[in-house]
Amino acid sequence: MPTEPAGGEPAPAVELTGITKRFPGVVANSDVNITVRPGTVHALVGENGAGKSTLMKILYGMQQPDEGVIAVHGAPVVFASPADAIGAGIGMVHQHFMLADNLTVLENVVLGSEPGSAVALDFAAARRRIRDISDSYGLNVDPDRLVDELGVGERQRVEILKVLYRGARTLILDEPTAVLVPQEVDELFGNLRELKAEGLTILFISHKLDEVLSVADDITVIRRGTTVASVSPKEVTARKLAELMVGTALPVPELRESTVTDRPVLTVTGLTVTGADGRRVLDDVSFTIHAGEVLGIAGVEGNGQAELVEALMGIRAPAAGRIALGGRDITRLPTRRRREAGMGYIPEDRHRQGVVLESTLWENRVLGHQTRKPSSRGPLIDIRAAKADTERIVRDYDVRTPNIDVHASALSGGNQQKLIVGREMSADPVLLIASHPTRGVDVGAQAAIWDHIRRARAEHLAVLLISADLDELIGMSDSLSVILRGRLVADHDPATVTPEQLGSAMTGAEGED
Amino acid sequence: MRRFAPRAVLLGLAAPVGALVFAVLVCAVVLAATGHSLFDTIDAMVTAAQRPRTFVNSLNSATQYYLAAIAVAIGFRMKLFNIGVDGQYRLAAMLSAALAGATWMEGLPSVLRITMTIVAAMLVGAAWAGVAALLKVTRGISEVISTIMLNAIATYLVSYLLNPARLAEERPGSNNIGTRPITEGGQVGGIPVSGSSSDLFGLVFLAAAVGFAYWFVLSRTRFGFELKATGLSESAAVASGISVKKMVLLSMLLSGAVAGLVGLPQLLGSSHEYSLDFPPGIGFIGIAVALLGRNHPIGMALAAVLWGLLDNSANALDLAGVPREIVGIMQGVIVLSVVIAYELVRRYRVRTEQREVGKALGSTRDPAADGPKDDNREEASA
């Protein structure tokens, strides 16, 4: 516990009052209030899209609030740019690392506040200073290495060092654990405790509730752009926190009666994928999904899920193993042939793989189905039929749009996702690969998407469901496997498993406590 | 393929018209600064353009510019920059001229001869573009760099082959050298236009056919759909079962094949040989025309005619005492300002569309993680 100086509460390290931020057609933040006590780890939790990132950009001076006051150590401040925030002792460790691969650690760290004169950068002084900071906080960073050669955990430490180098006393960490493997998360939390012990304040943004509960001193919940509660981790459970994040009592994803048949649809045997460096990112994975069965894959992100999905879709070539769809070997088929054979795909990153933002909705409906009716007839695109079917999807899947000739970029994330789900279901697939199907969509869309998956399952669709939302996994799956470091390490019965059990299996901590 | 909407059309026209007006303004300033009269200049050009001969020549130039523009546009639609159209058409024109002029060809029926010439030109163009495509798909080398290099190599290769010891012969009485002239049976007759001493190229129909094919393939076929999708988002294309490497290879080959046609209207229609004075640089004009015409088959046709008119009426300027290079300045300014104008219009359109969709749905859009930023840009750069 940080010791508080006698004589009452010190001024908050950061205090946000009534922050509101509007974008054309969108209110990203409205009336946000947060008080961060100095020398604490303060967690800001919320769903994807709840407005956390915008808020942090405001606090870091990357965007300016339309209303509201930011106060640092009791004094109101206005940040016109990150430089102002840095000047006030606020530093940010971005979720996507802000590092130049081609530059050395030293160059990355000193950039923008270089020691020495205008005509000569003082490399020796910079090196000394970096070593000092690295040693005093146990960051273990070598200033002369090229960032390109560093692993993910090291890069994050460089990011932290960058912020400390600028004299920050308050650190914002935006989803810092999203890219880390479990032991790196432990190291990071060790580092955070060290920083806290030195009197620094940490603002920790996350939607991983177990992590938040283990590391935070205070928690603020943000929902739909506004702060809804401030709680202490001692007084709250993960489930209660989740409900605060979502607002209503959670819509409980559940399947009614089992529809699992004994007809295997997807059979994967010994699937192995190697990364660019020859490391096995997917290691000897085998499983079977039957018609009418939803197989859930639980795991911390970055443990091979993306590679599994891409290997199944034929986007990434496996190093070994066999994939069979309905008894037919598809290991060597290209993506298009797999799709034609009845594989539907809801990708994890819809902007990268799901839609073409600069194309109209009906063109997006053709995407991935360009070789099949009603999208095409022989080598020709059937525009009329494609448009008619897009109208049907918009109607049936409740895609909120004025018409089907607007560009996908104009739609909200949830509506883009419903369009994708409608498209993938339209060709009556036998297998659906759904990677985080409800990530970043609002609760209404989430319930609708679950409904559609349930309905298709009842009609003997086989589903591979990958999700970071454990409740979704447990509620939606007929069977559950846990993936850890590229291997399927455990099977669980969703009827009996708890999120806690699943969570410990995902981190490899099973049996340790 | 959006629905017809007056505002969309207005927005579409705003950029090219704005760029033209801006270019005229810049030229007016340049002319004024150098002591010339803008009105005399315009008068001289307009008078010239009204002469049937100038007009026919303009259409003839436009025919070649249009073909070059389509070659460029095929790449553009896939975010491929075929800077190499220039080298591709020169090499193709030179080699197909040598083939068409060859003695043994004279015995063949005219249709066969012309077809063979056209096919040969397309093959050469495709092959030269294929080098860049191959380097891109196997070694990941930017086609911009490789086609720049291939343009230069083509220049030296053509000058190597255009040698009396190889594929050319000397022209007695001048220091020009060229391929063996194509005899009557290998030529494509022109279309006489009353009042003009020069004929309209017969191959203007070829250009129109290529333009139609370009439109049809891009907007109506699966291949065209896949090509456009790849250009807009490579990652989404891959996830949709499109082989990006195959598309790069095919579109580059197609672009090269069309580039191979660029020199033919003139080769078979009027010059009947490839010689030292065969017009260079049409590949770069093609880039300008494709940009101005926004890769649209009709837009590019209009742009090509405009370019042809500017080029051919410029001849009249020297007589009026104005350096004809003012036209070059104008063309350069048009290209630069039209791309800026298109970019501004694009940003405006994305903003208004998002706002309107938001308004139409009457609710605040949930700023799903990505915020309101203009995502298209990132995808576009991928």
Place this chain on the structure above:
Amino acid sequence: MTAGLSVRAGSTPPARGKRKLPALAWVGAIAAVLLVLSAVRVFAGATDLTSSGTVQAALTAAVPLAMAALAGMWAERAGVINIGLEGMMVLGTFGAGFAGYQWGPWAGVVFGLLLGAIGGLLHAVATVTFGVDHIISGVAINLLAPGLALFLSKLYFSDAPGGGQKQSPRIDDAQKITIPGLSDVLGAVEDKRWFFVSDVAGMLRGLVTQVSLLTVLAALLIAGSVWLLWHTPFGLRLRSCGEAPVAAESLGVNVYKYKYLAVTASGAFAGLGGAFLAVSSGQFRDGQTSGRGFIGLAAMIFGNWRPGGLAAGASLFGYTDAMALRGSAAVHALLLLLGIALVVVAVLQLRSGHHVLSSVAGFLGVLFGFWYFSSDAVPAELVGAAPYVVTLLVLGLASQRLRPPKFIGAPYLRGQGK
């Protein structure tokens, strides 16, 4: 109360070999190249391969290329592709012609630089402020600049004494310097035709005899660029805009400002290259640059976006240029040199386990060797293509060693990073 801080490093990729060769290895490599050159000279009897005259000519040819390459590097290090170099060089040649014949060569250099900088500024406005694709803007500038130069040329040179519609009056050449004693001694050694010793002497002599002050200036600019870009805060910030603009922005670097500065400087260097060309050839002529901007780009790629490398690339391309001018025996020997270089590449690639590349390089190497032994001369028309062919070969066969700035060509808009 803190848990013992773990100092375990995360998953570290296997350390790669040292990136920089030690100085001794460089000396060795240069010596090896010289040895091969001398051997080929003796074997082929191509005296011109290493004569001081060739080196002088190569230097003159290399300087505009080096400036163009330096120009390309400045822009690309800040993340902006500049294929408008050719057009900016054209502006430089005109500026040099315009000021040079009236007020002397150095005024020409200054004017060339200024006009080039204006071209660069235009490119910056289009690409940085308006986010126009870098290639498109470059092409547009290449279309615009020659027209503008010719327009102005007709206007100002037609009636000038000794000028014409497409060329300026004569410009005086810049001063040339010779290091007196050294040049003679080296000349004496060169004339002996000793293996290696005379070759080295000949090449050194070329570097100390009748060297234009423009060449000296170019060398200073390259060295200055090394210092400015790699040893000052300004340079670090500029390079960060090409490597990770959003990261730079997040640290308070004004990315727009540095991109503007870099691209304008790029234009200035290209203009300087054009000015050098005009001054050293005595006048401005229409079409004088004849693709040198693109060769400069090639030299920059060959040099891996580094000043030392691009200087080597420009020298190499200047060297082939000089050889083409000086007769066929030496040019013919270049085939053998190219063959040897390719075989060396093949061996290096084999050692790093790239079998396909190695076989392609080896095959091409043997092909060039075969060409050499089965012919007596290389057609002069093909020699000019050498820089381009070499660049394609480098890109095709050794591109895994190339490290372009990560964000070249990428659009950047302030405040839109993730």
